[in-house]
Amino acid sequence: MNMKRVIIIGTMIVTMSFAGTAWGQSGISPIPSPKWSIVDLDTREGNDDELLSALNQPSEADLYQELYSGKSLKTITEEHNGNLNEVIAIQVRQLREQLDERLASGSISSEQHAAQQAELEELVMQSANTAYNLV
Template sequence: MNIKHVMFVGTMIVTMSFAGTAWGKSAISPIPMPKWSIVDLDNSSESEDDELLGALNQSSEEELADKLYQGQSLRSIAQNSGGNYDRVIAIQIKQLQEQLDERLANGSISSEQHALQSMEVAELIIESANRAYI
């Protein structure tokens, strides 16, 4: 796998973890349709962020971002802080699959694209979570 693909997937996963579905809709879209907002009126992503931070045993998004910026992988963050790596993977797979399902329901991807991308979700998430980006 080339480095551009790895960097793209890693950035996409981290961004989706922080921004919920606001960024996730355009992260995979061939024609970006960003939904930008200073205030996220949809509080459902807040509980997912808290769930991810809890699984990583991190107190804040800033603490997590600092560790990622220092070149730690999600696996090493979870292991070093007493987090639950398997739960981190499950949360991120669920989030990315929900976004794919939403894009299929909205008609922005075909059922064939949905099926192909769904088959790759777990592999991409696991590979990205195990890689440190420095």
């Protein structure tokens, strides 16, 4: 055999052996879509969001627009005959769940957890009554 042929065949074998492991794996990896807002704009049919129900809002996009225009959650619930007490209770519950998850994952200490839990309801009530002018 001539030397040129040995080098070409050897290179092909090495290339195929390295590439063979890569061929078994998918080259496509799912990339999550970024969330650009604190309000999820997923407005699919049948989306039963308890916060939207309490605010009496048809969609998250509508809620986002009203918040963006400078209305407080209190104003939005009053304008749409929603239930402000239910809105506050939902937000407090969701934030407590997040704090519990952060404590369980170790990202906050038990002292931080207790301190944040203590001021949670007051913070949510204050936030619900505050209008943020983003325009």
